[in-house]
Amino acid sequence: MSLINIPIKYENEISLEQSGELLRPLGKKALIIAGRTAFEKAGAKLETALKDAGIEYRIEIWGGYPTQQKAAEFGKLAQEYGADFVIGAGGGRILDLAKAASENASLDVVTVPTIPATCAAWSTLSVLYTDEGKQDVYVFRKRSPVLILADKKLLLEAPERYLIAGAADSIAKWYELNTNFNANKNDFALRLQLAVSKLILEFNETEFIDAYIKGETNEQLLSNTIDSNILLAGLSGSIEGKVAYGGLAHHFYNQSTQIDNPNKRLHGEVVIFGLNVQFAAEGKPDGEIREYLSRLKKL
Incomplete structure:
Protein backbone atom coordinates (compact mmCIF):
# COMPACT_ATOMS: atom_id res chain seq x y z
CA MET A 1 0.00 0.00 0.00
CA GLU A 157 11.96 38.30 9.54
CA ALA A 158 13.15 35.27 11.52
CA PRO A 159 16.89 35.08 12.32
CA GLU A 160 18.82 33.72 9.34
CA ARG A 161 20.09 30.78 11.38
CA TYR A 162 16.64 29.17 11.20
CA LEU A 163 16.53 29.29 7.41
CA ILE A 164 19.99 27.70 7.20
CA ALA A 165 19.02 24.98 9.69
CA GLY A 166 15.89 24.25 7.64
CA ALA A 167 17.95 23.88 4.49
CA ALA A 168 20.33 21.55 6.29
CA ASP A 169 17.46 19.42 7.57
CA SER A 170 15.91 19.12 4.11
CA ILE A 171 19.23 18.38 2.34
CA ALA A 172 19.63 15.23 4.44
CA LYS A 173 16.39 13.66 3.21
CA TRP A 174 17.62 12.53 -0.20
CA TYR A 175 20.77 10.94 1.20
CA GLU A 176 18.77 9.10 3.85
CA LEU A 177 16.11 7.85 1.45
CA ASN A 178 18.67 6.82 -1.17
CA THR A 179 20.15 4.21 1.17
CA ASN A 180 17.02 2.13 0.48
CA PHE A 181 16.85 2.49 -3.28
CA ASN A 182 18.98 -0.39 -4.61
CA ALA A 183 17.03 -2.97 -2.61
CA ASN A 184 13.63 -1.42 -3.37
CA LYS A 185 13.66 -0.20 -6.98
CA ASN A 186 10.11 -1.44 -7.58
CA ASP A 187 8.64 0.69 -4.78
CA PHE A 188 7.31 3.72 -6.63
CA ALA A 189 6.35 5.49 -3.41
CA LEU A 190 10.06 5.47 -2.57
CA ARG A 191 10.89 6.64 -6.09
CA LEU A 192 8.45 9.53 -5.69
CA GLN A 193 9.98 10.47 -2.33
CA LEU A 194 13.41 10.41 -3.90
CA ALA A 195 12.27 12.56 -6.82
CA VAL A 196 10.88 15.24 -4.50
CA SER A 197 13.96 15.03 -2.26
CA LYS A 198 16.17 15.39 -5.33
CA LEU A 199 14.45 18.69 -6.14
CA ILE A 200 15.34 19.89 -2.64
CA LEU A 201 18.94 18.74 -2.97
CA GLU A 202 19.43 20.28 -6.42
CA PHE A 203 17.89 23.59 -5.37
CA ASN A 204 20.09 23.86 -2.32
CA GLU A 205 23.29 22.65 -3.92
CA THR A 206 23.00 24.56 -7.19
CA GLU A 207 21.20 27.73 -6.11
CA PHE A 208 20.92 28.51 -2.41
CA ILE A 209 24.20 27.37 -0.86
CA ASP A 210 26.50 28.96 -3.45
CA ALA A 211 24.56 32.21 -3.45
CA TYR A 212 24.59 32.34 0.34
CA ILE A 213 28.32 31.67 0.58
CA LYS A 214 28.99 34.41 -2.00
CA GLY A 215 26.64 36.86 -0.26
CA GLU A 216 24.45 36.99 -3.37
CA THR A 217 21.05 36.02 -1.98
CA ASN A 218 17.95 38.05 -2.69
CA GLU A 219 14.40 38.06 -1.38
CA GLN A 220 13.10 35.71 -4.09
CA LEU A 221 15.84 33.15 -3.46
CA LEU A 222 15.20 33.27 0.30
CA SER A 223 11.47 32.92 -0.37
CA ASN A 224 12.16 29.86 -2.52
CA THR A 225 14.28 28.41 0.28
CA ILE A 226 11.34 28.74 2.67
CA ASP A 227 9.18 26.76 0.21
CA SER A 228 11.92 24.14 -0.12
CA ASN A 229 12.18 23.81 3.67
CA ILE A 230 8.43 23.56 4.27
CA LEU A 231 6.59 22.57 1.09
CA LEU A 232 9.06 20.25 -0.64
CA ALA A 233 10.49 18.70 2.53
CA GLY A 234 6.96 18.25 3.86
CA LEU A 235 5.77 16.68 0.60
CA SER A 236 8.64 14.21 0.62
CA GLY A 237 7.70 13.09 4.11
CA SER A 238 4.01 12.83 3.16
CA ILE A 239 4.62 9.89 0.85
CA GLU A 240 4.44 6.53 2.55
CA GLY A 241 5.17 3.16 0.98
CA LYS A 242 6.25 -0.20 2.31
CA VAL A 243 9.87 0.80 2.87
CA ALA A 244 10.86 2.17 6.27
CA TYR A 245 12.72 5.50 6.38
CA GLY A 246 16.43 4.83 6.00
CA GLY A 247 19.63 6.63 6.78
CA LEU A 248 21.20 7.83 10.01
CA ALA A 249 20.98 11.63 10.02
CA HIS A 250 17.61 12.02 11.73
CA HIS A 251 18.20 9.00 13.95
CA PHE A 252 21.42 10.66 15.08
CA TYR A 253 19.44 13.75 16.08
CA ASN A 254 16.89 11.62 17.95
CA GLN A 255 19.57 9.88 19.98
CA SER A 256 21.51 13.09 20.59
CA THR A 257 18.62 14.42 22.68
CA GLN A 258 19.23 11.59 25.15
CA ILE A 259 22.77 12.69 25.97
CA ASP A 260 23.06 16.37 25.11
CA ASN A 261 21.27 19.62 25.92
CA PRO A 262 18.76 19.92 23.04
CA ASN A 263 18.59 23.70 23.46
CA LYS A 264 22.18 24.19 22.34
CA ARG A 265 21.59 23.51 18.66
CA LEU A 266 18.77 23.64 16.17
CA HIS A 267 17.29 20.43 14.76
CA GLY A 268 18.79 20.87 11.30
CA GLU A 269 22.23 21.69 12.68
CA VAL A 270 22.36 18.32 14.42
CA VAL A 271 20.78 16.45 11.49
CA ILE A 272 23.41 17.69 9.04
CA PHE A 273 26.17 16.56 11.41
CA GLY A 274 24.37 13.23 11.59
CA LEU A 275 24.47 13.06 7.80
CA ASN A 276 28.24 13.10 7.96
CA VAL A 277 28.08 10.27 10.51
CA GLN A 278 26.01 8.41 7.92
CA PHE A 279 28.61 9.11 5.23
CA ALA A 280 31.32 7.66 7.47
CA ALA A 281 29.19 4.58 8.21
CA GLU A 282 28.65 4.09 4.47
CA GLY A 283 32.41 4.13 3.94
CA LYS A 284 32.55 7.24 1.77
CA PRO A 285 36.13 8.43 1.15
CA ASP A 286 37.48 10.81 3.81
CA GLY A 287 38.28 13.40 1.15
CA GLU A 288 34.67 13.45 -0.06
CA ILE A 289 33.34 13.81 3.47
CA ARG A 290 35.81 16.59 4.32
CA GLU A 291 34.93 18.49 1.14
CA TYR A 292 31.21 18.32 1.93
CA LEU A 293 31.81 19.32 5.54
CA SER A 294 33.94 22.26 4.47
CA ARG A 295 31.21 23.55 2.17
CA LEU A 296 28.49 23.20 4.76
CA LYS A 297 30.59 24.88 7.45
CA LYS A 298 30.60 28.02 5.32
CA LEU A 299 26.88 28.28 6.00
Missing part, protein backbone atom coordinates in the same frame (compact mmCIF):
# COMPACT_ATOMS: atom_id res chain seq x y z
CA SER A 2 1.09 3.56 -0.73
CA LEU A 3 -0.30 6.65 0.97
CA ILE A 4 0.11 10.35 0.19
CA ASN A 5 -1.16 12.53 3.04
CA ILE A 6 -0.96 16.23 2.23
CA PRO A 7 -2.58 19.45 3.47
CA ILE A 8 -5.61 20.82 1.67
CA LYS A 9 -3.91 24.18 1.18
CA TYR A 10 -0.43 25.63 1.57
CA GLU A 11 -0.92 29.41 1.48
CA ASN A 12 2.36 31.22 0.86
CA GLU A 13 1.29 34.37 -1.00
CA ILE A 14 -0.82 36.43 1.39
CA SER A 15 -0.15 38.05 4.74
CA LEU A 16 -1.42 36.29 7.84
CA GLU A 17 -3.91 39.04 8.66
CA GLN A 18 -5.53 38.48 5.26
CA SER A 19 -6.29 34.81 5.90
CA GLY A 20 -9.77 35.24 7.41
CA GLU A 21 -11.55 33.89 4.33
CA LEU A 22 -9.45 30.72 4.50
CA LEU A 23 -10.18 30.24 8.20
CA ARG A 24 -13.93 30.98 8.11
CA PRO A 25 -15.03 27.59 6.64
CA LEU A 26 -13.23 25.71 9.41
CA GLY A 27 -15.67 26.62 12.16
CA LYS A 28 -16.81 29.15 14.74
CA LYS A 29 -14.31 28.57 17.55
CA ALA A 30 -10.55 27.95 17.58
CA LEU A 31 -8.01 27.09 20.24
CA ILE A 32 -4.66 28.79 19.55
CA ILE A 33 -1.51 27.13 20.91
CA ALA A 34 1.45 29.45 20.45
CA GLY A 35 4.98 30.11 21.58
CA ARG A 36 5.53 33.36 23.47
CA THR A 37 7.95 34.90 20.95
CA ALA A 38 5.89 33.61 18.05
CA PHE A 39 2.72 35.19 19.39
CA GLU A 40 4.49 38.50 19.95
CA LYS A 41 5.41 38.43 16.26
CA ALA A 42 2.30 36.94 14.71
CA GLY A 43 -0.47 37.24 17.29
CA ALA A 44 -1.93 40.56 16.23
CA LYS A 45 -2.07 39.47 12.58
CA LEU A 46 -3.70 36.15 13.47
CA GLU A 47 -6.25 37.82 15.73
CA THR A 48 -7.15 40.25 12.93
CA ALA A 49 -7.80 37.35 10.58
CA LEU A 50 -9.92 35.49 13.13
CA LYS A 51 -11.99 38.57 13.96
CA ASP A 52 -12.55 39.28 10.26
CA ALA A 53 -13.79 35.71 9.90
CA GLY A 54 -16.09 35.99 12.92
CA ILE A 55 -14.26 33.20 14.73
CA GLU A 56 -14.16 33.13 18.52
CA TYR A 57 -10.80 32.04 19.92
CA ARG A 58 -8.88 31.21 23.07
CA ILE A 59 -5.11 31.70 23.30
CA GLU A 60 -2.78 29.35 25.17
CA ILE A 61 0.91 30.27 25.36
CA TRP A 62 3.37 27.46 25.97
CA GLY A 63 7.14 27.68 26.35
CA GLY A 64 8.15 24.16 27.31
CA TYR A 65 8.70 20.97 25.35
CA PRO A 66 5.84 19.25 23.53
CA THR A 67 5.09 16.31 25.84
CA GLN A 68 2.48 13.58 25.85
CA GLN A 69 0.96 15.11 28.98
CA LYS A 70 0.73 18.59 27.48
CA ALA A 71 -0.75 17.26 24.24
CA ALA A 72 -3.41 15.44 26.28
CA GLU A 73 -4.13 18.56 28.37
CA PHE A 74 -4.48 20.82 25.35
CA GLY A 75 -6.58 18.22 23.54
CA LYS A 76 -8.95 18.08 26.50
CA LEU A 77 -9.01 21.87 26.71
CA ALA A 78 -9.95 22.12 23.03
CA GLN A 79 -12.88 19.78 23.62
CA GLU A 80 -14.02 21.58 26.77
CA TYR A 81 -13.82 24.93 25.03
CA GLY A 82 -15.89 23.57 22.16
CA ALA A 83 -13.25 24.39 19.57
CA ASP A 84 -13.96 23.43 15.98
CA PHE A 85 -10.26 23.42 15.13
CA VAL A 86 -6.83 24.08 16.63
CA ILE A 87 -4.27 26.61 15.43
CA GLY A 88 -0.57 26.13 16.16
CA ALA A 89 1.63 29.23 15.80
CA GLY A 90 5.37 29.02 16.31
CA GLY A 91 8.37 26.84 15.62
CA GLY A 92 8.53 23.09 15.18
CA ARG A 93 7.94 22.15 18.82
CA ILE A 94 4.80 24.26 19.15
CA LEU A 95 3.47 23.01 15.82
CA ASP A 96 4.10 19.41 16.86
CA LEU A 97 2.28 20.07 20.14
CA ALA A 98 -0.70 21.61 18.34
CA LYS A 99 -0.86 18.70 15.89
CA ALA A 100 -0.75 16.10 18.66
CA ALA A 101 -3.30 17.97 20.78
CA SER A 102 -5.72 18.33 17.87
CA GLU A 103 -5.36 14.64 17.07
CA ASN A 104 -6.22 13.80 20.69
CA ALA A 105 -9.33 15.97 20.31
CA SER A 106 -10.17 14.59 16.83
CA LEU A 107 -10.04 18.12 15.39
CA ASP A 108 -8.51 19.71 12.31
CA VAL A 109 -5.36 21.74 12.80
CA VAL A 110 -4.06 24.88 11.09
CA THR A 111 -0.34 25.57 11.29
CA VAL A 112 1.24 29.02 11.29
CA PRO A 113 5.02 28.61 11.09
CA THR A 114 6.97 31.62 12.35
CA ILE A 115 10.43 30.23 11.59
CA PRO A 116 11.44 28.27 8.46
CA ALA A 117 13.60 25.72 10.29
CA THR A 118 11.72 22.44 9.62
CA CYS A 119 8.79 20.93 7.70
CA ALA A 120 6.77 20.55 10.92
CA ALA A 121 4.07 22.87 9.58
CA TRP A 122 3.28 20.33 6.86
CA SER A 123 4.04 16.94 8.39
CA THR A 124 1.51 14.59 10.00
CA LEU A 125 4.25 13.65 12.46
CA SER A 126 4.59 15.14 15.93
CA VAL A 127 7.82 14.49 17.80
CA LEU A 128 7.09 14.57 21.52
CA TYR A 129 9.69 14.94 24.26
CA THR A 130 10.08 14.51 27.99
CA ASP A 131 9.99 17.59 30.21
CA GLU A 132 13.80 17.51 30.12
CA GLY A 133 13.95 17.65 26.34
CA LYS A 134 14.72 14.03 25.55
CA GLN A 135 12.86 12.61 22.58
CA ASP A 136 10.02 10.42 23.80
CA VAL A 137 7.50 9.22 21.18
CA TYR A 138 6.20 9.87 17.68
CA VAL A 139 2.52 10.73 17.20
CA PHE A 140 1.05 10.56 13.70
CA ARG A 141 -2.09 12.44 12.72
CA LYS A 142 -4.57 10.63 10.53
CA ARG A 143 -4.68 13.76 8.34
CA SER A 144 -2.18 16.46 7.52
CA PRO A 145 -2.87 20.01 8.72
CA VAL A 146 -5.92 21.24 6.89
CA LEU A 147 -4.28 24.61 6.19
CA ILE A 148 -0.74 26.01 6.37
CA LEU A 149 -0.44 29.78 6.59
CA ALA A 150 3.14 30.49 5.53
CA ASP A 151 3.40 34.28 5.69
CA LYS A 152 6.64 34.91 3.79
CA LYS A 153 7.19 38.38 5.26
CA LEU A 154 6.89 36.97 8.75
CA LEU A 155 9.15 34.03 7.98
CA LEU A 156 11.81 36.22 6.35
Whole structure:
Protein backbone atom coordinates (compact mmCIF):
# COMPACT_ATOMS: atom_id res chain seq x y z
CA MET A 1 0.00 0.00 0.00
CA SER A 2 1.09 3.56 -0.73
CA LEU A 3 -0.30 6.65 0.97
CA ILE A 4 0.11 10.35 0.19
CA ASN A 5 -1.16 12.53 3.04
CA ILE A 6 -0.96 16.23 2.23
CA PRO A 7 -2.58 19.45 3.47
CA ILE A 8 -5.61 20.82 1.67
CA LYS A 9 -3.91 24.18 1.18
CA TYR A 10 -0.43 25.63 1.57
CA GLU A 11 -0.92 29.41 1.48
CA ASN A 12 2.36 31.22 0.86
CA GLU A 13 1.29 34.37 -1.00
CA ILE A 14 -0.82 36.43 1.39
CA SER A 15 -0.15 38.05 4.74
CA LEU A 16 -1.42 36.29 7.84
CA GLU A 17 -3.91 39.04 8.66
CA GLN A 18 -5.53 38.48 5.26
CA SER A 19 -6.29 34.81 5.90
CA GLY A 20 -9.77 35.24 7.41
CA GLU A 21 -11.55 33.89 4.33
CA LEU A 22 -9.45 30.72 4.50
CA LEU A 23 -10.18 30.24 8.20
CA ARG A 24 -13.93 30.98 8.11
CA PRO A 25 -15.03 27.59 6.64
CA LEU A 26 -13.23 25.71 9.41
CA GLY A 27 -15.67 26.62 12.16
CA LYS A 28 -16.81 29.15 14.74
CA LYS A 29 -14.31 28.57 17.55
CA ALA A 30 -10.55 27.95 17.58
CA LEU A 31 -8.01 27.09 20.24
CA ILE A 32 -4.66 28.79 19.55
CA ILE A 33 -1.51 27.13 20.91
CA ALA A 34 1.45 29.45 20.45
CA GLY A 35 4.98 30.11 21.58
CA ARG A 36 5.53 33.36 23.47
CA THR A 37 7.95 34.90 20.95
CA ALA A 38 5.89 33.61 18.05
CA PHE A 39 2.72 35.19 19.39
CA GLU A 40 4.49 38.50 19.95
CA LYS A 41 5.41 38.43 16.26
CA ALA A 42 2.30 36.94 14.71
CA GLY A 43 -0.47 37.24 17.29
CA ALA A 44 -1.93 40.56 16.23
CA LYS A 45 -2.07 39.47 12.58
CA LEU A 46 -3.70 36.15 13.47
CA GLU A 47 -6.25 37.82 15.73
CA THR A 48 -7.15 40.25 12.93
CA ALA A 49 -7.80 37.35 10.58
CA LEU A 50 -9.92 35.49 13.13
CA LYS A 51 -11.99 38.57 13.96
CA ASP A 52 -12.55 39.28 10.26
CA ALA A 53 -13.79 35.71 9.90
CA GLY A 54 -16.09 35.99 12.92
CA ILE A 55 -14.26 33.20 14.73
CA GLU A 56 -14.16 33.13 18.52
CA TYR A 57 -10.80 32.04 19.92
CA ARG A 58 -8.88 31.21 23.07
CA ILE A 59 -5.11 31.70 23.30
CA GLU A 60 -2.78 29.35 25.17
CA ILE A 61 0.91 30.27 25.36
CA TRP A 62 3.37 27.46 25.97
CA GLY A 63 7.14 27.68 26.35
CA GLY A 64 8.15 24.16 27.31
CA TYR A 65 8.70 20.97 25.35
CA PRO A 66 5.84 19.25 23.53
CA THR A 67 5.09 16.31 25.84
CA GLN A 68 2.48 13.58 25.85
CA GLN A 69 0.96 15.11 28.98
CA LYS A 70 0.73 18.59 27.48
CA ALA A 71 -0.75 17.26 24.24
CA ALA A 72 -3.41 15.44 26.28
CA GLU A 73 -4.13 18.56 28.37
CA PHE A 74 -4.48 20.82 25.35
CA GLY A 75 -6.58 18.22 23.54
CA LYS A 76 -8.95 18.08 26.50
CA LEU A 77 -9.01 21.87 26.71
CA ALA A 78 -9.95 22.12 23.03
CA GLN A 79 -12.88 19.78 23.62
CA GLU A 80 -14.02 21.58 26.77
CA TYR A 81 -13.82 24.93 25.03
CA GLY A 82 -15.89 23.57 22.16
CA ALA A 83 -13.25 24.39 19.57
CA ASP A 84 -13.96 23.43 15.98
CA PHE A 85 -10.26 23.42 15.13
CA VAL A 86 -6.83 24.08 16.63
CA ILE A 87 -4.27 26.61 15.43
CA GLY A 88 -0.57 26.13 16.16
CA ALA A 89 1.63 29.23 15.80
CA GLY A 90 5.37 29.02 16.31
CA GLY A 91 8.37 26.84 15.62
CA GLY A 92 8.53 23.09 15.18
CA ARG A 93 7.94 22.15 18.82
CA ILE A 94 4.80 24.26 19.15
CA LEU A 95 3.47 23.01 15.82
CA ASP A 96 4.10 19.41 16.86
CA LEU A 97 2.28 20.07 20.14
CA ALA A 98 -0.70 21.61 18.34
CA LYS A 99 -0.86 18.70 15.89
CA ALA A 100 -0.75 16.10 18.66
CA ALA A 101 -3.30 17.97 20.78
CA SER A 102 -5.72 18.33 17.87
CA GLU A 103 -5.36 14.64 17.07
CA ASN A 104 -6.22 13.80 20.69
CA ALA A 105 -9.33 15.97 20.31
CA SER A 106 -10.17 14.59 16.83
CA LEU A 107 -10.04 18.12 15.39
CA ASP A 108 -8.51 19.71 12.31
CA VAL A 109 -5.36 21.74 12.80
CA VAL A 110 -4.06 24.88 11.09
CA THR A 111 -0.34 25.57 11.29
CA VAL A 112 1.24 29.02 11.29
CA PRO A 113 5.02 28.61 11.09
CA THR A 114 6.97 31.62 12.35
CA ILE A 115 10.43 30.23 11.59
CA PRO A 116 11.44 28.27 8.46
CA ALA A 117 13.60 25.72 10.29
CA THR A 118 11.72 22.44 9.62
CA CYS A 119 8.79 20.93 7.70
CA ALA A 120 6.77 20.55 10.92
CA ALA A 121 4.07 22.87 9.58
CA TRP A 122 3.28 20.33 6.86
CA SER A 123 4.04 16.94 8.39
CA THR A 124 1.51 14.59 10.00
CA LEU A 125 4.25 13.65 12.46
CA SER A 126 4.59 15.14 15.93
CA VAL A 127 7.82 14.49 17.80
CA LEU A 128 7.09 14.57 21.52
CA TYR A 129 9.69 14.94 24.26
CA THR A 130 10.08 14.51 27.99
CA ASP A 131 9.99 17.59 30.21
CA GLU A 132 13.80 17.51 30.12
CA GLY A 133 13.95 17.65 26.34
CA LYS A 134 14.72 14.03 25.55
CA GLN A 135 12.86 12.61 22.58
CA ASP A 136 10.02 10.42 23.80
CA VAL A 137 7.50 9.22 21.18
CA TYR A 138 6.20 9.87 17.68
CA VAL A 139 2.52 10.73 17.20
CA PHE A 140 1.05 10.56 13.70
CA ARG A 141 -2.09 12.44 12.72
CA LYS A 142 -4.57 10.63 10.53
CA ARG A 143 -4.68 13.76 8.34
CA SER A 144 -2.18 16.46 7.52
CA PRO A 145 -2.87 20.01 8.72
CA VAL A 146 -5.92 21.24 6.89
CA LEU A 147 -4.28 24.61 6.19
CA ILE A 148 -0.74 26.01 6.37
CA LEU A 149 -0.44 29.78 6.59
CA ALA A 150 3.14 30.49 5.53
CA ASP A 151 3.40 34.28 5.69
CA LYS A 152 6.64 34.91 3.79
CA LYS A 153 7.19 38.38 5.26
CA LEU A 154 6.89 36.97 8.75
CA LEU A 155 9.15 34.03 7.98
CA LEU A 156 11.81 36.22 6.35
CA GLU A 157 11.96 38.30 9.54
CA ALA A 158 13.15 35.27 11.52
CA PRO A 159 16.89 35.08 12.32
CA GLU A 160 18.82 33.72 9.34
CA ARG A 161 20.09 30.78 11.38
CA TYR A 162 16.64 29.17 11.20
CA LEU A 163 16.53 29.29 7.41
CA ILE A 164 19.99 27.70 7.20
CA ALA A 165 19.02 24.98 9.69
CA GLY A 166 15.89 24.25 7.64
CA ALA A 167 17.95 23.88 4.49
CA ALA A 168 20.33 21.55 6.29
CA ASP A 169 17.46 19.42 7.57
CA SER A 170 15.91 19.12 4.11
CA ILE A 171 19.23 18.38 2.34
CA ALA A 172 19.63 15.23 4.44
CA LYS A 173 16.39 13.66 3.21
CA TRP A 174 17.62 12.53 -0.20
CA TYR A 175 20.77 10.94 1.20
CA GLU A 176 18.77 9.10 3.85
CA LEU A 177 16.11 7.85 1.45
CA ASN A 178 18.67 6.82 -1.17
CA THR A 179 20.15 4.21 1.17
CA ASN A 180 17.02 2.13 0.48
CA PHE A 181 16.85 2.49 -3.28
CA ASN A 182 18.98 -0.39 -4.61
CA ALA A 183 17.03 -2.97 -2.61
CA ASN A 184 13.63 -1.42 -3.37
CA LYS A 185 13.66 -0.20 -6.98
CA ASN A 186 10.11 -1.44 -7.58
CA ASP A 187 8.64 0.69 -4.78
CA PHE A 188 7.31 3.72 -6.63
CA ALA A 189 6.35 5.49 -3.41
CA LEU A 190 10.06 5.47 -2.57
CA ARG A 191 10.89 6.64 -6.09
CA LEU A 192 8.45 9.53 -5.69
CA GLN A 193 9.98 10.47 -2.33
CA LEU A 194 13.41 10.41 -3.90
CA ALA A 195 12.27 12.56 -6.82
CA VAL A 196 10.88 15.24 -4.50
CA SER A 197 13.96 15.03 -2.26
CA LYS A 198 16.17 15.39 -5.33
CA LEU A 199 14.45 18.69 -6.14
CA ILE A 200 15.34 19.89 -2.64
CA LEU A 201 18.94 18.74 -2.97
CA GLU A 202 19.43 20.28 -6.42
CA PHE A 203 17.89 23.59 -5.37
CA ASN A 204 20.09 23.86 -2.32
CA GLU A 205 23.29 22.65 -3.92
CA THR A 206 23.00 24.56 -7.19
CA GLU A 207 21.20 27.73 -6.11
CA PHE A 208 20.92 28.51 -2.41
CA ILE A 209 24.20 27.37 -0.86
CA ASP A 210 26.50 28.96 -3.45
CA ALA A 211 24.56 32.21 -3.45
CA TYR A 212 24.59 32.34 0.34
CA ILE A 213 28.32 31.67 0.58
CA LYS A 214 28.99 34.41 -2.00
CA GLY A 215 26.64 36.86 -0.26
CA GLU A 216 24.45 36.99 -3.37
CA THR A 217 21.05 36.02 -1.98
CA ASN A 218 17.95 38.05 -2.69
CA GLU A 219 14.40 38.06 -1.38
CA GLN A 220 13.10 35.71 -4.09
CA LEU A 221 15.84 33.15 -3.46
CA LEU A 222 15.20 33.27 0.30
CA SER A 223 11.47 32.92 -0.37
CA ASN A 224 12.16 29.86 -2.52
CA THR A 225 14.28 28.41 0.28
CA ILE A 226 11.34 28.74 2.67
CA ASP A 227 9.18 26.76 0.21
CA SER A 228 11.92 24.14 -0.12
CA ASN A 229 12.18 23.81 3.67
CA ILE A 230 8.43 23.56 4.27
CA LEU A 231 6.59 22.57 1.09
CA LEU A 232 9.06 20.25 -0.64
CA ALA A 233 10.49 18.70 2.53
CA GLY A 234 6.96 18.25 3.86
CA LEU A 235 5.77 16.68 0.60
CA SER A 236 8.64 14.21 0.62
CA GLY A 237 7.70 13.09 4.11
CA SER A 238 4.01 12.83 3.16
CA ILE A 239 4.62 9.89 0.85
CA GLU A 240 4.44 6.53 2.55
CA GLY A 241 5.17 3.16 0.98
CA LYS A 242 6.25 -0.20 2.31
CA VAL A 243 9.87 0.80 2.87
CA ALA A 244 10.86 2.17 6.27
CA TYR A 245 12.72 5.50 6.38
CA GLY A 246 16.43 4.83 6.00
CA GLY A 247 19.63 6.63 6.78
CA LEU A 248 21.20 7.83 10.01
CA ALA A 249 20.98 11.63 10.02
CA HIS A 250 17.61 12.02 11.73
CA HIS A 251 18.20 9.00 13.95
CA PHE A 252 21.42 10.66 15.08
CA TYR A 253 19.44 13.75 16.08
CA ASN A 254 16.89 11.62 17.95
CA GLN A 255 19.57 9.88 19.98
CA SER A 256 21.51 13.09 20.59
CA THR A 257 18.62 14.42 22.68
CA GLN A 258 19.23 11.59 25.15
CA ILE A 259 22.77 12.69 25.97
CA ASP A 260 23.06 16.37 25.11
CA ASN A 261 21.27 19.62 25.92
CA PRO A 262 18.76 19.92 23.04
CA ASN A 263 18.59 23.70 23.46
CA LYS A 264 22.18 24.19 22.34
CA ARG A 265 21.59 23.51 18.66
CA LEU A 266 18.77 23.64 16.17
CA HIS A 267 17.29 20.43 14.76
CA GLY A 268 18.79 20.87 11.30
CA GLU A 269 22.23 21.69 12.68
CA VAL A 270 22.36 18.32 14.42
CA VAL A 271 20.78 16.45 11.49
CA ILE A 272 23.41 17.69 9.04
CA PHE A 273 26.17 16.56 11.41
CA GLY A 274 24.37 13.23 11.59
CA LEU A 275 24.47 13.06 7.80
CA ASN A 276 28.24 13.10 7.96
CA VAL A 277 28.08 10.27 10.51
CA GLN A 278 26.01 8.41 7.92
CA PHE A 279 28.61 9.11 5.23
CA ALA A 280 31.32 7.66 7.47
CA ALA A 281 29.19 4.58 8.21
CA GLU A 282 28.65 4.09 4.47
CA GLY A 283 32.41 4.13 3.94
CA LYS A 284 32.55 7.24 1.77
CA PRO A 285 36.13 8.43 1.15
CA ASP A 286 37.48 10.81 3.81
CA GLY A 287 38.28 13.40 1.15
CA GLU A 288 34.67 13.45 -0.06
CA ILE A 289 33.34 13.81 3.47
CA ARG A 290 35.81 16.59 4.32
CA GLU A 291 34.93 18.49 1.14
CA TYR A 292 31.21 18.32 1.93
CA LEU A 293 31.81 19.32 5.54
CA SER A 294 33.94 22.26 4.47
CA ARG A 295 31.21 23.55 2.17
CA LEU A 296 28.49 23.20 4.76
CA LYS A 297 30.59 24.88 7.45
CA LYS A 298 30.60 28.02 5.32
CA LEU A 299 26.88 28.28 6.00
